[in-house]
Each structure stands twice: as structure tokens, then as C-alpha cells.
Amino acid sequence: MELLVIAFYLSVLTYYLGVLIQMLPIPFYGVKKWAPQLMVDSVFSAILVFSYSLIQWIIDYLGHILGVDWNAYYQWFFNEINFVISTILTLKFIGMGLSSIGLNFLANSLISPLISSLTYLLVFLITFSLFVSIIVTLSPTLIALGILLHALPFRLARSSGATILAVVIVFSIGAPLMPQFIELISSHTSLTNTINYGYVPAYITVYDLKGTPLPYYLYEIYDENNTLLARYLADEKGLVNASSLFKGVPYNRQSITISLAGYIYKTIYDPRNESISKIANITYKLDNIVSVKTLRLLAFFNEEKAVYNEATENSVSLTIDSSQNTYVVLIGLKSDDLILHVDRVQVTPNERYEYEWGGVEFKAYKYYxxxxxxxxxxxxxxxxxxxxxxxxxxxxxxxxxxxxxxPLSMIYPVAILIYRLFIAPTVYFSILFSSSLALSRLLGGSSSKIAHVLVSGV
Amino acid sequence: MSDIISFIQDLIVNITIIAWIIFFLTWVIGWAIRGLPIPFMRVKRTGEKFIEDAVWAAFWLAMGTSVFALIAYIANTFYQPLPEPPTI
Incomplete structure (x- = not known):
């Protein structure tokens, strides 16, 4: 490290300057008092130069004792950023929903300020984290620079050097502990996690093998912990209109269950993978089901290839190809007659079921x-x-x-975010900064006056 | 960077040379003042102080190399391979 070499020679220079001043044949005490001071300073700076590795070791050691984990810190940081972004998107879609029902003034007066606050919050959070990561990435260089400034003769930059050293030491140890601090002081605030899932209005349509929308299917959305977030029933035309302000779907990874008269299809949907400008268009094509008419279905399983041939009002014809055993299920209302022809020969069902779904009585025939x-x-x-x-x-x-x-229902989550991600980090930042100044005084740095001004601003 | 280092090194050498010259100068001036045929003790004591300072400074000047070698030695002794931090 060349900076350290320079720092070492600077401290040697300081020492000889001290000696030179002491030798001067002048009777002025004001000048001569610099001599012992310069010599002592140079010795201290030289000790710091040789303690370079020791300082880094102390940072690692204390960090390890206090449980510093940078991976956990960055994980926390990205989670919080995602959290804020999804809240902004949620508010955006709510604002659009309000505008669409003629409540423009509410979108402007309530939603816009909330989005602005969250944007400032995001800028603050990213700036803070950038500052911390710069300090940590550059810590070896910054420590060397601090020592170099500390070693300049006549205490020219001694305070700044000591402050840089102290800030690097304190922030390297303290910054990654911020999530724990925030958890500690915000543990009593009850923020429901659901806002984390975001919000986006959507149209949902489910098609069968022949490309016809399925009517009256039940569309359920679960989170990753299998908690039910939403349940919508499609209309007769097979559309779930979740585009109104109070409906919508989560703007996050979600498990979907589509059920229709006992037939169940599960999948995963993530709207973040799609570009959604205003309303999400969610469509599914179920390749193992054919709807004949309202609430009458033909479902087939284990097939390798199914080709739709033709359909009339009451019947449908398919070609199914498979190298293993397959089975076909006919689902209809209890009062219906269900008939299946396989290769133009009528077959009797292997199993028969009767059940109720959504208050409607059904029967199902299963054929192998x-x-x-x-x-x-x-x-x-x-x-x-x-x-x-x-x-x-x-x-x-x-x-x-x-x-x-x-309006509190929308303000409260934002207020909690501001508390957690602005006020708590600012308090923690002040704690770290005042500790840095105290440490810098120990290292021969700034006076308490400067500390007072920097911390309190007065 | 190496320019700065050599510049500082030159500066140190020059300062050392100047310091030795000033030592002799101060020593001479000190004795001259001390030996003045005047009855003012304060002036004579200043000469004495010059000689004292110059001798001490010359001592530290001569010890300079040793002082920094000692610091390096002590600092390196302290920074031995340290034990692993305890896990909680």
C-alpha cells in the first residue's frame, strides 16, 4: 500500500521537523512548543501506520462477535426495496382505479402524496445503502487514507484523518446490524404483510381445449404459505372481471387454483414477468378439458395427445392417443343423461359419483x-x-x-414504511455517526464543538 | 506516488542536514550568549536553554531511526496471528 508508505514517511518527516524546531536558536516559546507536540504526533501516526492490519482485524473481530452478516443485510435491503416498490405499484393501480370511477380528485390529493413520499423513501434508502457499501468496499483504501491524513505534519488534516478512520471502523461494524435495530424498535407496529403482495387489476379468462371460455369456474389465489388471498367466480361467458378498484389480483408470485364442478387445475402465476400498463390480461388454456355447454364437461387424464374433432350443442368428439392407461370423466348436472361412445361403441362407466358444488348437484362418470x-x-x-x-x-x-x-387504510401502511425505513435508519445513522465522532476524538480527531454541530445541526 | 515518496525522503534528508547545521549554530550561539560578559542572568539563562534544547534535540535526532524501528518492532509484535473470535 503506497498510501501507507507515504503516511510512514510523513510521520518520519513530522518527527524531524519537531527535532528541527526544538533546535532553533530562537527564544519564542510559541514556536518551540510545537517541537514536542510534533514528535509525539509522529510517533502516534507511525503506530497507526503499523496498526493498519490490526485495525482491519479489530473490525472483523468485533463484527464477528456482534454477529455481522453482510449477506443477511443485503437480503434485508432488497426485500425492503421490493416492498416499497410493490407498495408504490399498488398505490398506482389504486389511483388508476379511482380515476376510472371519477374520483380523480381523490387520486390526486391522497394517492399522489403517498407515492411521492414512498419515492423519497426509496431514494433515501438506496442512497444510505450506497454510502454503506462504498465505505465497506473501499474500507482498506479509506483506512490507509485516514492514516495518511492523520500523519500530515502540523496536524494539518489530523481531524479529518481520524474522522475517516472512525467512520470506516464504526460503519463497517455497525451498519450491517441496522436490520436488527429496526426490528427491535418497530416490533410492536402491526403491518399486515398482505400489502407486500402488491395489487394489479386484471381480466381473467380460462379456455378449454377447443378454445372456448369456460363458464362459472372458481378462480382462487393463494400466497406461498397457502393463505387464501382472493376468490372470484367467473360469469356465464367465462370472464372474471377483476379490474374494478376493490377486486384486482396480487402483484407477486401466486398459486392459482381453478376449479369447476369438481375438476381442479393448479398453477403458478407471476404478473411481474409481464408488462402490464393498466390492466393485466390473464389467460389460461386447459388442454385436458372440453366444455360442451354450461356446467357440462369432458375431462381426460394421462393422455399424450388429444385432438378436438367436432362438437354439437349436446355432444363433443375427440381423438385421444396414449401409450398408457387413460381415463375420461364426464361431468354434468344430476338430472342429465351422460353417454360416452368409445370408437363408436357405447360404454358403461367404471365409476359413478354424485356430489354438490357451489349449491348445484352434479354427477360424474369415470371411464378407463x-x-x-x-x-x-x-x-x-x-x-x-x-x-x-x-x-x-x-x-x-x-x-x-x-x-x-x-383513507387511513392507505395512509397507515405508508406511515409504517416511513417509520421503519426512514425514521429508524436515521436514528441508527445518528447513533453510528456520534459513535464515529467519539472514536475520532479518541484517535486525536475533531473537537466536541464540531461533533455538536454535525449531530445536532446547531 | 513514488515521486511523492522520494520527495518526502529528500525532504527528510535535507531537514536532517539542516538540523545538524542548526545544532552546531545553536550550540555556538548558546555558548556565546552564556559567555557574554554582561550581568543579566535572564539573557545568560536563555543561552543555557539553547544549549540544553540543542543537546536534547541532537539526541532525538540521532535516535530518530531507532525510534521508528522500535515502533515497527512493537507494532509487529502486537500483531501476531490472533485467535479466532469466539462464536456466540
Whole structure:
């Protein structure tokens, strides 16, 4: 390290300057008092130069004792950033929802300031973290620079050198402990985690093999802990309109369960992978189901290839190809007659079930098919019409608890974020900074006056 | 960087040379003042102080190299391979 070599020679220079001043044949005490001071300073600086490795070791040692974990710190940081971003997006979509129902003034007066505060918060958080990571990445250089400044003759930059040293030491040890501090002082604030999932309005459509929308399916959204976040029932045309302000879907990775009269399909959906300008268009194509008419289905399993041939009002014909045993399930209303032809021969069901789904009574026939290529034709004879009923759970209204009559429901999460990510880090930053100044005084740095001004601003 | 180092090194050498010259000068001036045929003790004591300072400074000047060698030795002795921090 050349900086350290320079620092060493500077301290030697300081020493000889001290000696020279002591030798001067002048009777002025004011000049001569510098002599012992310069010699002592130079010895101290030289000790610091040779303690370079020791200082780094002390940082590591104390950090290890206090449980410093930079990976955990960065993990925490990215989680919080994501949290703020998803809250901003949630507010954005809520604002758009308010505008669409003519409540522009509410979007402008309530949502815009909240988004602005969160943006400032984001800038603060990123700047803080950038400062910390710069200090940590450059800590070897900064320590050497601090020692160099400390060693300049006549105490020219002794305080700044000591402050740099102290800041590097204190922040390298203290900064990664910030998440623990924040947890400690904000543990009593109850922020529901649901806001973390974000919010986006959406249209959801589910198609069957032949590309027809499935009517009356139940669309359920779960989080990764299997907690139900939303439940929507599709209309007769097969559309879930979750585009209104109080509905929507989470803007996060979510587990989806689509069920229809006992048939269940599960998948994972993540809207963050798609570019959504205003409303998300979520579509699924279920390749092992064909809807014949409302609430009448043909489902097939274990097949390798299924080709849709033709359909009439009451029947559908498919070609199924498989090298292993497959089975076909016909689902219809209890009053229907369900008939299946395999290779133009009517077959009897292997298993029969009767059950209720959403207040509607169904029956299902299960048929086993041998491996090979089969042409199957399913007929559903019956003209009863019915409609399932389920209690829907609106994502924004019921899970996020967003209520435009209570602005607090939107302000409170933002206030908690500001407390956790601005006030708590600022307090922690002040603690670290005042410790740095105290340490810098120990190392021969700034006076208490400067410390007072820097900490209190007065 | 190496320019700065050699500059500082030159400065140190020059200062050492000047310091030795000033030592002799101070020593001479000190004795001259001390030996003045005047009855003012304060002036004579100043000469004495000059000689004293110059001798001490000359001692530290001569010891300079040893002082920094000692610091390096002590600092390196302290920075031995240290034990691993305890895990809590």
C-alpha cells in the first residue's frame, strides 16, 4: 500500500521537523512548543501506520462477535426495496382505479402524496445503502487514507484523518446490524404483510381445449404459505372481471387454483414477468378439458395427445392417443343423461359419483381407456340450467382492506414504511455517526464543538 | 506516488542536514550568549536553554531511526496471528 508508505514517511518527516524546531536558536516559546507536540504526533501516526492490519482485524473481530452478516443485510435491503416498490405499484393501480370511477380528485390529493413520499423513501434508502457499501468496499483504501491524513505534519488534516478512520471502523461494524435495530424498535407496529403482495387489476379468462371460455369456474389465489388471498367466480361467458378498484389480483408470485364442478387445475402465476400498463390480461388454456355447454364437461387424464374433432350443442368428439392407461370423466348436472361412445361403441362407466358444488348437484362418470388411439364422443342430454354460488373474496377490499371511505387504510401502511425505513435508519445513522465522532476524538480527531454541530445541526 | 515518496525522503534528508547545521549554530550561539560578559542572568539563562534544547534535540535526532524501528518492532509484535473470535 503506497498510501501507507507515504503516511510512514510523513510521520518520519513530522518527527524531524519537531527535532528541527526544538533546535532553533530562537527564544519564542510559541514556536518551540510545537517541537514536542510534533514528535509525539509522529510517533502516534507511525503506530497507526503499523496498526493498519490490526485495525482491519479489530473490525472483523468485533463484527464477528456482534454477529455481522453482510449477506443477511443485503437480503434485508432488497426485500425492503421490493416492498416499497410493490407498495408504490399498488398505490398506482389504486389511483388508476379511482380515476376510472371519477374520483380523480381523490387520486390526486391522497394517492399522489403517498407515492411521492414512498419515492423519497426509496431514494433515501438506496442512497444510505450506497454510502454503506462504498465505505465497506473501499474500507482498506479509506483506512490507509485516514492514516495518511492523520500523519500530515502540523496536524494539518489530523481531524479529518481520524474522522475517516472512525467512520470506516464504526460503519463497517455497525451498519450491517441496522436490520436488527429496526426490528427491535418497530416490533410492536402491526403491518399486515398482505400489502407486500402488491395489487394489479386484471381480466381473467380460462379456455378449454377447443378454445372456448369456460363458464362459472372458481378462480382462487393463494400466497406461498397457502393463505387464501382472493376468490372470484367467473360469469356465464367465462370472464372474471377483476379490474374494478376493490377486486384486482396480487402483484407477486401466486398459486392459482381453478376449479369447476369438481375438476381442479393448479398453477403458478407471476404478473411481474409481464408488462402490464393498466390492466393485466390473464389467460389460461386447459388442454385436458372440453366444455360442451354450461356446467357440462369432458375431462381426460394421462393422455399424450388429444385432438378436438367436432362438437354439437349436446355432444363433443375427440381423438385421444396414449401409450398408457387413460381415463375420461364426464361431468354434468344430476338430472342429465351422460353417454360416452368409445370408437363408436357405447360404454358403461367404471365409476359413478354424485356430489354438490357451489349449491348445484352434479354427477360424474369415470371411464378407463386402454392404451392406443381412440375416438371418443361424449353426449350430455338434459336442458336444466343452473348457476353455482360461492362467496367471493375481493382481493383489494377483503385482503388488503382498502376502503376509500377510510383513507387511513392507505395512509397507515405508508406511515409504517416511513417509520421503519426512514425514521429508524436515521436514528441508527445518528447513533453510528456520534459513535464515529467519539472514536475520532479518541484517535486525536475533531473537537466536541464540531461533533455538536454535525449531530445536532446547531 | 513514488515521486511523492522520494520527495518526502529528500525532504527528510535535507531537514536532517539542516538540523545538524542548526545544532552546531545553536550550540555556538548558546555558548556565546552564556559567555557574554554582561550581568543579566535572564539573557545568560536563555543561552543555557539553547544549549540544553540543542543537546536534547541532537539526541532525538540521532535516535530518530531507532525510534521508528522500535515502533515497527512493537507494532509487529502486537500483531501476531490472533485467535479466532469466539462464536456466540
Amino acid at each position: 381407456l386402454k392404451p392406443g388411439k381412440h375416438i371418443i364422443q361424449a353426449s350430455f342430454i338434459g336442458s336444466d340450467r343452473d348457476k353455482p354460488y360461492f362467496k367471493e373474496i375481493y382481493y383489494a377490499r377483503d385482503t388488503l382492506k382498502i376502503n376509500i371511505n377510510e
